[in-house]
Amino acid sequence: MPNPRTVGFKQHERNVFFHILTACNLSCSHCYINPEQHGSQTLPIETIEEWLRLFHDEQKKSNLIFLGGEPTMHPDLARAIKSAQQIGYQSVTVDTNGYLFHDLLGKISPDDAVISFSLDGPNAEINDPIRGEGVFTTCTENIKKAVADNFDVSVIYTVSRMNIDHLHLMPSLLNDLGVKRFFIQVIGIRGKSAGKKKDRLQLTQEEWLSVIPPVAKEAARLGIHVIFPKVFLEKDETFTCAGLAAENFFIFPNGRVYKCPLCEDFPVHSLSIKNNRIINNSGLTEERFFTLQISEGCVMNKLMQPGNITYDKSGHPVHRISCCLLKQEIPAAK
Ligand code: SF4
Numbered sequence: 001m002p003n004p005r006t007v008g009f010k011q012h013e014r015n016v017f018f019h020i021l022t023a024c025n026l027s028c029s030h031c032y033i034n035p036e037q038h039g040s041q042t043l044p045i046e047t048i049e050e051w052l053r054l055f056h057d058e059q060k061k062s063n064l065i066f067l068g069g070e071p072t073m074h075p076d077l078a079r080a081i082k083s084a085q086q087i088g089y090q091s092v093t094v095d096t097n098g099y100l101f102h103d104l105l106g107k108i109s110p111d112d113a114v115i116s117f118s119l120d121g122p123n124a125e126i127n128d129p130i131r132g133e134g135v136f137t138t139c140t141e142n143i144k145k146a147v148a149d150n151f152d153v154s155v156i157y158t159v160s161r162m163n164i165d166h167l168h169l170m171p172s173l174l175n176d177l178g179v180k181r182f183f184i185q186v187i188g189i190r191g192k193s194a195g196k197k198k199d200r201l202q203l204t205q206e207e208w209l210s211v212i213p214p215v216a217k218e219a220a221r222l223g224i225h226v227i228f229p230k231v232f233l234e235k236d237e238t239f240t241c242a243g244l245a246a247e248n249f250f251i252f253p254n255g256r257v258y259k260c261p262l263c264e265d266f267p268v269h270s271l272s273i274k275n276n277r278i279i280n281n282s283g284l285t286e287e288r289f290f291t292l293q294i295s296e297g298c299v300m301n302k303l304m305q306p307g308n309i310t311y312d313k314s315g316h317p318v319h320r321i322s323c324c325l326l327k328q329e330i331p332a333a334k
């Protein structure tokens with residue numbers, strides 16, 4: 001089985017993460033949505049289409065991810081997906097909690113979008129205390145339906161202390177469900193996770209490295225493509241900030257646009273959408289942080305979630321923390 005390969009930032013791609021609403025039917029314990037900072041409005045379809053046009057770059061491969069809240073609660077999501085394709089987005093993904101409101105699968109075809117389901121446990125006993133009662137059953141039933149309807153289906157598992165011990169059960173579950181792509185995500189200390197429980201959520205390097213790569217290899221052995229964050233840089237690896245080296249836009253319904261997801265709890269967004277135009281913000285924006293060089297690697301990680309950094313006796317960090325957007329992958333073995 002090959003070792004994980006780091007997926008470098010791609011200069012010729014643009015990723016647009018579009019939160020079309022912040023409402024959700026669930027109330028997950030680690031939800032990063034923060035209506036005070038992100039707004040609580042549901043964008044009208046006309047606005048969604050205007051903003052899709054604003055952020056499409058025909059010179060680049062433009063990838064679009066619809067997010068919420070729960071994006072399938074938007075009654076016009078199917079139209080938004082088709083509009084995105086007409087505008088020229090080369091890939092469209094819908095990140096859903098699994099409820100698939102408004103008969104989404106009945107209104108689009110498998111060529112229109114990848115459906116990415118969130119599950120935080122391999123069974124209801126682990127998943128439901130995090131995501132809500134009954135969620136595991138609903139989500140897995142809809143995964144089966146999407147697979148049976150020939151949709152390209154992926155699953156995201158957000159790892160924290162609450163569920164890391166059960167991650168090893170995911171590969172066989174995904175194999176049984178027919179899922180071919182698995183994203184292992186690390187908990188971000190944002191939104192609700194930034195509360196009192198944060199010290200019990202974040203993982204150490206030992207916890208991360210002893211669990212995630214072996215589970216990823218097992219999933220790949222079963223024919224599942226696995227992607228997971230780098231988090232801890234090796235001594236010979238270069239630190240790069242995606243805010244400088246890549247094009248990622250995290251758009252919220254109140255018109256804020258961030259380039260770094262770790263900044264989303266604060267009004268430091270580098271761009272705003274006003275009157276259907278993109279405005280470059282001045283003053284203290286996230287861009288000021290992107291150029292700072294520190295021995296711990298990512299400045300925002302050090303400021304926001306330093307629980308994953310350890311220091312040696314002389315006060316030097318044992319490892320640097322990579323950009324949270326830097327990924328590793330292991331391709332499916334068959
Ligand atoms: S499904 Fe997503 S948006 Fe909804 S509560 Fe859970 S994490 Fe938050």
Ligand code: SF4
Nearest residue numbers: 241243260298323324
């Ligand atoms: S997570 Fe850190 S390295 Fe990545 S974009 Fe944000 S500030 Fe830059």
